[in-house]
Each structure stands twice: as C-alpha cells, then as structure tokens.
Amino acid sequence: MEKKIGVYICTGCGIGDALDIEALSKVAAGEYKVDICKTNNFLCGKEGVELIKKDIEAEGVNTVVIAGCSSRVNYDVFNFGSDKIVERVNLREQVIWCHPANDEDTQMLAEDNLRMGLAKQKNMNLPEPYLVEDMSKAILVVGGGLTGLTAALDAARAGYKTVLVEKEAELGGYAGKMYKQVPLKPPFTELEENCIPGLIKAVQDAGVKIYTSATIEKTAGAPGMFNVTIKQNDSTVQERVGAIVLATGAKPYDPEKLAHLGYGKYENVITQAALEEMAAAGKLEAGKVAFIQCAGSRDQEHLPYCSAACCIESMKQALYIKEKNPEASVYVYYKDIRANGQYEHFYKKAQQEGIIFIKADVTDISEEDGKLTIEADDHTMGTKSIADEFDLVVLANGMVPTAALGEVVQLNEPAEEEAAAASDEPKVELPPVIKANLLNLDYRQGPELPPLKYGFPDSHYICFPYETRRTGIYAAGVVRAPMDMLSAVEDATGAALKAIQCVEATAKGEAVHPRSGDLSYPEFNMTRCTQCKRCTEECPFGAINEDEKANPLPNPTRCRRCGTCMGACPERIISFKNYSVPMIGNMVKAIEVPEELEEKPRILVFACENDAIPALDMAGINRLQYNPWVRIIPVRCLGSLNLVWVNDAMAKGFDGVLLMGCKHGDDYQCHFIKGSELAEYRLSKVSETLDRLGLESERVRAITVSIMDYDKIPEILDKFAEDLEELGPNPMKDFQ
Template identity: 85%
Template sequence: MEKKIAVYICTGCGIGEALDIDALSKVATGEYKTPICKNHGFLCGQEGVELIKNDIEAEGANTIVIAGCSTRINYDVFNFGPDKIVERCNLREQVIWCHPADDEDTQMLAEDNLRMALVKQKNMNLPEPYQVENMSKTVLVVGGGFSGLTAALESAKAGYQTVLVEKEAALGGYVGKMYKQVPMKAPFTELEENSIPALIKAVEDAGVKVYTSATLENTAGAPGMFDVTINQNGSTVEERVGAIVLATGAKPYDAEKLGHLGYGKYENVITQAQLEEMAVAGKLEASKVAFIQCAGSRDQEHLPYCSAACCIESMKQALIVKEKNPEANVYVYFKDIRSNGQYEHFYKKAQQEGVIFIKGDVTEITESDGTLTITADDHTMGTQSEADEFDLVVLANGMVPSAALGDVVEEPAQDEAAAAAEEPKVQAPAIIKSNLLNLAYRQGPELPELKYGFPDSHYICFPYETRRTGIYAAGVVRAPMDMLYAQEDAVGAALKAIQCIEATAVGQAVHPRSGDMSFPEFNMTRCTQCKRCTEECPFGAINEDEKANPLPNPSRCRRCGTCMGACPERIISFKNYSVPMIGNMVKAIEVPEEADEKPRILIFACENDAIPALDMAGMNHLEYNSWVRIIPVRCLGSLNLIWINDAMAKGFDGVLLMGCKHGDDYQCHFMKGSELAEIRLSKISETLNRLGLESERVRATTVNIMDYDKIPAMLDEFAAELEELGPNPMKDFQ
C-alpha cells in the first residue's frame, strides 16, 4: 500500500511540560518529511481520537504514529481498523516518568524513540492473514474419562461438532470405576454418587461422535486442518478437526515399587484404587483402617511432586469406611494435609465423623496373625507411635500422567544441527512416545513434556496450552489435581480449543500474540537447508521436505520470530517484523561523538516480561540511566546477531539483552527464546574481537515482570562497567 504518514504527539500526562514538543515535531516534519504532525493534550480522549479519525477520512492518512503512552495502554482506543498501520512511540512510561523533566538527555531520548517509531512503520506492511483451506471447526477430545467427557460436553454445548476418542471399550476412565465421588458442590461435605453415567448420557444426547476401543494412529496437519486417523477395533476412519483436547488422564503410581510400605508383601496393604474396587463389589468390611498419604509422592526416590488429589480421596474413602461401619476406627498418616479451596470443609467433616489424623512419617509396617502394625514418627507429639490390629492399610500412591508413560524418543537431528552450527544445544524437552497422538511432526510423535512428564506449555500464564499449537491438555494429564479442579480444567481447555479454531479461521495467532495476523515468510532462493529454523522452533511449526527445505505450517506458528533469529541467511521475515526493520531502527538512533561524553546503551527487550517491567519502573517513577535506548522485540529468540553487529558499528557502548527467565521454573512465553538468545550470544565474542571490542560490552540478563524495582540498579551497574571499559572505539567512525 502507498503510505501516508501522520504523527500525533500527546502532550498530556506531563509530556508537554517535560519535553520540547516543537523540537520533537521537527524530528517528524524535518528529518522524516512527515506530511501530517499534530499534538493534542488528551490524545486518547474522544476529541483526540476524532482528530485522528478526521485526518484518516479527510487527508487519507493510513499510517499512524502515536507518540504518547505505552503500547500496552489504550491499544483498543487507537485501533483504526485492519487497513491502517498504527505504531506507538512511548514517551510517558519509558521517557518522562523515569527521567528528569526539561532535561537535555530526556529530550534526546524522546527524539530517538520517535525516530525509531518512524523508521519502524516505514519498514512494515499490513499483514495478510493466512487462510486455512478446507477449514474444520470440529473439536477432537482424546480420552473418555471425567475430564474428557466434560470437555466434549462443553464443546458440544457451545455449538461445535465434537469427536471423542477413548481407548477402552467403555467411557468413564478411572473415575467411572469409583464407588462414590468427593463433593463437587456446596456445602462440600457430603459424598456424591458417581456422576459418570449421567455425564455419558449428556455427551450422547449432545450429539458427540464417540469412538470407543479406539486410538489415534496418526495426527497430521495444524490448527484448523488436523487430519487424524482413528483406529477402532482394527479398522480405520479419517476425521478432520480444528483443535484437539488431550484428556488422557493419569495412572496410579506403580505400588510394586512401594515394598518398604508392605505392598506386595502383605495382602491387606492395598492402594486407593483397590479399595474402590472392594467398595463397588460390596466387599469392604473393616473395623480398623489406616491411610498412608504421600505413598511415593513428594519423595525424590519415587514421585517428587504432590499428586494433589490423594488427600481428598483418602478422606472420601475414610468416610466410605465409616459409612459401611460407623464403629470403624480410621486413621490417616500424613506429611501435610492438602485440602485446597472448598475442600477444607470436607476435611473438617472427616474430623467430625471421627477420622483421626496423625502428622508423621510411617517408618515400618509389620504383620502378625493377619493384622497389621504401623510404626510412625509422630511429629505432633515428637515421639514414635505404634498402632496395631489394622484390617487394612491403604496407600495413597499418587498419579503419573499418561503422557509420561512411554519410551523417550531421541532427537539426533537436533544434535546434528547444533554441531553444524558449532554452538551449544538448547536442552530440548523430553519427547515421549506414548501412543496418545502419534503426531506426524518431525520434532517427535508426542507432546514435549515439562518436568515430571506433564505436557504443559507455560505453567504461569497459559494453562491448558501445550507446545504444539492447537492441542490443549486438560485434567490430570496436564497437572495433578482433584476432581473439582479437573472439571474446571476441562471447561477451560475446551474454551481454548474453540478460541484457537475461531482465531485460525480469520488468520490470527493464538497466545501469547493473540490476534497477530502476521506469519513468517521464507525467501527460499537463498535457503541453505541448515535446519536451524526447523530445530529451534519451539512449537513444531516447521517441518522439512525430502531435500531438508523448511515446510512452514503457518497456523501452528505463534509468531515469536525464533526462526527469523535462527536463520544465518536472514531469509525469514514477517510483514511487520523483520531483520532489516530492527537493524534500521538501530541505525536511526543518534549516537553522540566521543567528545560529547554521552554514552549509549542499546537494550533489546522482550515484549512479554522486560517491556512490562520497564513500563512498571516508569509507572512507579523509578529513575534509571538516560543512556539507554530500548527496542522491543517479540522474543529474544528472534534476536539476529547482525543487530548486535549493527549496534557496535553504529558506536553503541554496550548492548543489553533483557529476556524472560528460563529453566525448570521458566517464564519464557515462547518456551526457550531467552535461552536461545544466550546461546547465540556465546558466539558474539568472535564478532566483537574482529571489531576490536571487548565482549563485556554485550550482555544478556533475565527479568520477570515483577523485577521492575531492580531495573534502575541493573542498568546503572551495566553503565558503570561500560565507563570502566571506556568509549566504543567505533563511535567516531559511524
């Protein structure tokens, strides 16, 4: 499109008092020959918005640069339709609220920010949304247990065709075999009848297409066009679906590994599942029963995590024992009782019914004359206790997600790519072949898993999301949880699947860049088949053909730009985000000569955590170093090393990469972007040495959104180190 640029400078919120607006306007009209440049005291108000709309209508303005508050504020107010380019220039949070008013350095910062915004819009075009052919809006639910049935029912009730696949001959899963259920509604004190029969009927009445005794033989494609092959009793059927909910549940931890607690040694040491079977069969007759919590859970030798539902289930079973025999003595040995939320009422109910709770570690179980004796360290009394004549000892043996029940699939291609690139390899998540989805992805047949085998994507910000776009995990396959939580989880995952379908239908990205209509474009004439883009994509959005050329799947893409940063030939770009765009923004910043004694620090800041943290520093009026110039990036994974080369050649004294935290408790919204950036940065020393520069001039750091109060010290410390190094020798050669 032929651009007609209009610049609008807001003078409200103290901007007009802190800056020379006339000088700022001359940057637009003088340096960049912008035909329209206006200022207003309340640009986000009705009058200000009408000012812009009038210019759009009367003057034909179609590329709007708004210099005022953060991009994270008023984004809906400054939405002028999909046929308009809107670029924001932050003068408030990252200029006047964190730097002195009416100051030369503050003015220079504001002018540089406007230059970057003008250059950015000059290098961007309107994205053209990717349209899926033969788009499907069907939701596929894999797993017919409590969570799967709930997700399928909610999808169908929302008006979406739904397909449910269950590997067993009957629906219901683990919950379907229960005698009774924990309370699911107020007052959360009474046992409930098994809800599975009613849930199955509701699913059938809602028109869900159900396949039992069935598995997924193959899952190919992407959101909006997943082609799944379902094997049912030896025959196959094809279904095209738009999104997938994985609700395959969990399995009880193998009690055979709990011999130290008497399992397999004594007949009357059983598991929670076995007690349910006894109750269903009418064979639960006991006068003295002990429940041992965390039997394998919260144990580094077995399951390091809490299995979440065990405490509530033991309370339920204790009440079932009391229901069968009101005179029965029931003991619960626990490390910590975890009765989350409303289930605190259930805990009190068990106490009122006479269930005795003992905080202690069971050290030994012995048997004599058919009865069991438990020896435990009683933490409450500080002594060792011994109780005998138990008819049954029930082990709360925790749960293992079905996604983790399989063999680890090695990924030799990743090793080859890392070796070819002569750089360290990002630690890839384990990929388990567990025959749940059988994905036709080059990155592996199942979902990458997090710690302990749960296939979550981002445990803080994006529950239900997995690392395969359009596939959402629900229930205990995603995380340990009780039934009430699992019910909510299934509804949430169904909603996410529907959101994905509707976003894909109009060419929009899902989280975290929800609504983004851009997608990566490949200039294949220069591709060297290095495999970097296919290996480093966190979401499996790029396959390869038989010649190792990348085959992008745009509806899988989450628009992070990691592939763009990975490509050594720089052949990957977006309509509104590219290597030349950021490079030109770097070059647009004015770097004073050495004699001016005004050093410059360039920050590439992740838009997900670092930019919000910088904004919050401004909102709290925390003053920080005025040498910095900030360029937001979609993810540090999109960092291309040429940008650092450009910055050093331009004369910047230092470059700081600010990305999300990563590791076991990672927060990177694109899984491994900041980690990849640090790995790429490990190669920068060679480039800096070639330029005669110290490698200490370039550094990566991680922040989360709540680190805003640490930012001033972080920047001041880096600035002090750069002062010791002295000016960039390239400064006067730009």
C-alpha cells in the same frame, strides 16, 4: 500500499513542557519528510482523535505515527481500523517521566525515539491473515474419563462438532469404576453417587461422536486442519478437527515398587484402586483399616511431586468404610493433609466421623495371623508408635500422568550432535520427548507434547492455563497436573473453551495465544534457505516441520508469532509483515550516535514486550530516573533477537547492548518458553566475534527482569552505563 504518513505529537501529560516540540516536529517534517505532522495537547481526547480521523478521511493518511504515551495504554483510542498502520512512539513513560525536563539529553532521546518510530513504520506492512483451506471447527477430545467427558459435553453444548476417543471399551475411565465419589458440590461434606453414568448419557445425548476401544494412530496437520487417524479395533478412521483436548488422565503409581510398605508381601496391603473395586463389588468388610498417604508421592525415590487427589480420596474411602460399618476404626497416616480448596470441609467431616489422622512416617509393616501391624514415627508427639490388628492397609499410591508412560527419546541424532560439537557453533538441545502413544503427532519435534516437569505436558499455568507447547492442543485433568475431581471438571471446561477459542481465532487467521488477535505470521523466502534446520529445531512450539531435504515447512496456524525462527535464521529469510530483521536493523541505524568527543555514550536495549517493556514503563510511571544514554527497542520476544542487530549496533558505535528478557529455566516466565534462553545462547556466539574484533564481550549483556522488577530498572541501567564507562568508548564509534 502507498504510504501516506501522518505524525501526531501529543503535548499533553507534561510532554509539551518538558520537550522542545518544534525541534521534534522538525525531525519528522524535515529529516523524514512525512506528509503531515501535527501537534495536539490532548491527543487521546475527543478532539485529538477527531483530528487524526479527519486527516485519514480528507488527506488519505493510512500510516499514523503517534508520539505520546506508551503503546500499552490508549491502544483502543488510537485504533483506526485494520487497514491503517498505527505506530506509537513513547515520549511519556520512557522519556519525560524518567529523565529531567528541558534537558539536552532528554531531547536527544525523544528525537531518537521518534526516528526509530519513523524508521519502523517504513518497513511495516499491513498483515494479511493466513486462512486455512477446508477449515474444521470440530473439537477432538482424547480420553473418555471424567475430564474428557466433561470437556466433550461442554464443547458439544457450545455448538461444536465434538469427537471423543477412548482407549477402553467403556467410557468412564478411573472415576467410572468408583463406588462413590468425593463431593463436587457444596457443602462438600457428603459422599456422592458416581456421576459418570449420568455424564456418559449426557455426552451421548449431546451428539458427541464417540469412538471406544480406539487409539490415535497419527495426528497430522495444524490447528483448524488437524487430520487425525483413529484406529478402532482393526479399522482406521480419518477425522478432520480444529483443536484437540488431551484428557488421557493418569495411572496409579505402580504399587509393585512399594515393597517397603508391604505391597506384594502381604495380601491385605492393597491400593486405593483395589479398595474401590472391593467396595463397588460389595466385598468390603473390614473392622480396622489403615490408609498410608504419600505412598510413593512426595518421595524422591518414587514420585517427587504431590499427587493432589489421594488425601481426599482416602477420606472418601474411609468415610464409606465407616458408612458400611460404623464400628470400624479407620486410621490415616499422613505427611501433610492436602485437602485443597473446599475440601477442607470434607477433611473436617472425616474427622468428625471419627477417622483418626496420624501425622507420621510409616517405618515398618508386619503381619501375624492375617492381621497387620504398622510401626511409625509419630511426628506430633515425637515418638514411635505401634498400631496392630489391622484387617486392611490401603496405600494411597498417587498418580503418574499417561503422558509420562513411555520411552524417553532425545531427538537430536547423535551424528548430528557430534558434528555440532566439532564445529564451534553451539547447538540448541531439543527437549526430550516421551513416546507415550497418546497423540502420535506428525511433528518434526517429536510425537507427543513436550513435558514440563515430571512428565506432565503442562505449560506455565499462571500465564497460560491449559496451554501446552503445541498450539491447538490443550491438556486437561490429571494428565496436565495432579489434581482432584473438582479441579479436573474445571480443567475440562477451561480446556474446551481454549479449544473453541483456538478454532475461532484460526478461522479468522489470528494468533491464538499469547499474541491473541495478531494477524501477522512468519513468511519464508525459501530461495535463500540453506537447510540449516535452526528454525525447525528452535521453534518452541514445533510449528515448523521439515521435508526430507531439511527444508522448513511452516504451519502458520501452529505458530504463536514470537519470531524465534526469525531470530534463529542465519540467512535472515524469515520475516513478518510488520516485524522483520531489516525493520529492527533500520531502527538501530536511525538512532544518532554522537561522536566520541561529545562524551555522550549510547546503550542499545532490546527489551521483551511482555515483561521488560512493562517494567520499563512502570519505572517511568513511578518517576524513577535513570541515565539518558539508553535507547530502547521493544522486541516480540528475545527469541526473535537476530545477531545481526547486535553487529549493526556495535558497528554503528553503540557502547553497549543490553538484552532484557524473562526468566528461563524450569520455572520460566518467558511467554514463548525459551526465548530469553535462546537469546543468551546466541549471545555466547557473539561474544567470541566481539573478542576477535578487539571489542570487549562485556559490552553485550543479557539480563532477566520480571514485571515486578521495575524498581531495579535504574540500578540495572546505571550500573551497565558505569561498567561501559570503565571500558571506555566503543572504538568503532568514529569509523561509521
């Protein structure tokens, strides 16, 4: 595409009063010789937009550079269609709002920002969407319990071909075997008849293709083109689907491990599931029953987490015991009652019905003549308590996600690890994968979804509900996190909607999440690939497979466009149409670094677009002032940081480089899971190089900021500038 560039400088919002616009125009028209350079005092207004549109029509402008406000605002106003490149240069939030007006340094900053924008558009091309051949929009639901059935029904009713795979011979799962169920509708106080039979019928009527007694032997491919091998009895069937909802549920925690609560020792110590069975079979006869909550859950030696459903399940069971025998006394020993959301009403109802709740730790269970005695520490009164004559003791034994049941494997082969240890290059450790035999993914990074915590294949719920770390595969229900039935139903609908969103976006060649709508995707210049495997190992989403010669095999529809592969590649062969290593490199080179004598240090900031850039913008919006030496380059994710940029910056004479990324670790906030972690990791390599060159490694630093840290931005940047001043100017400054 022949570029015809139009630069439009907005002088509104005080930009015209604070900056020398003429000098700024000279940068565009003089230095960069752009075709058109105009100013307007209200560019986002009707007239301003018309001005640009007229130039597009009359002059054939196809690359629009707008210098004004942040790209986070007015993106809808400055949208001139997908066939135009639009680049935004931030003069407002990151220049005039956080630096003094009519100041030499502020002017230099504005000019550098414009230079960066102009350098950036040079390397930008219009993205061409990646379109899948033989695209399938079908949705596969794995697991036929409450969540799976709901998800399948929702997907089918939304008009998508839906396939349901259930391991057991009958649909229904754990909830299907229940005698009665907890209330799923207001007023949340009445026991309900089991909804599963009705749900199964609805799913059958909705035309869902159902495979029972079936498991998934292999899941190959990528969103829009998954080839799933389903093994039913002894035959196998192939299904091509677009997205997958994983709703394999959970298993009750193994009660054999609860011997300290008398399980296995006394016949009348049973589990919630066993009580459910007894009730369904009509064999429930008990005059005095005790429930022991958190049997295994919230116990560091068993399940460290809260299983979320057991409190209300116990209440339900207690209520139907009372329903059958109003004279029965029912005791619930609990740590804390966790009746989430509307289930607080259910808890109150249970109390009103005369179920006795005792906040206590059970210390001993013994039996005499078939009657059980419970000793406990009663926390409300601070005393020991004894209760006897129990006919039944029911353990609320919590749940373990099916994804956590299996052999834990570390995918780094030991030989490889030794080699890595031998070389001085640090190597990224792959997260362990639990072989749970659910999806059997044909992915280079392991056969199942990577777990987040305790084996749940969850992702950051606040930011990415239902998203797993494998694009196009959405976990829902108790396999994702412990939850009650109402939440599971909600989860199922959410995941079904996510799956639909995925197939629709994939059909258009767009990224699904979190860069929804992004048409670009990484392209590999394979002739220069050295088979180092960094991209295939570091991709947080397992998007890149590997052939037997270790060549990367990218799957663009699995990709979330973070650019982690681009940052990882030592040969720099991976690039996007509108985001690449040379592009950022040229932006770095476009910045004018004054000579040492001028005493104007320069700090380069690579800031993550997701959290750090908004924080910087917010600092501007709040008019927080910081030093004018910083030059900010937004990156898609710090994971896309290629070390060559740091080298470029140091060679160019920058006094320091700061990486601003998101929090990583167990409660990470990175949109791409471990981008900032990888960046810090790569940085550990660069510091050695710096030391070797005689440059202090303190000059390059990585920090984490969250969007709410905007008030700390001035402190962070000024402190860094202070530290750099102590180190003195970059000795490479005058060599360029």
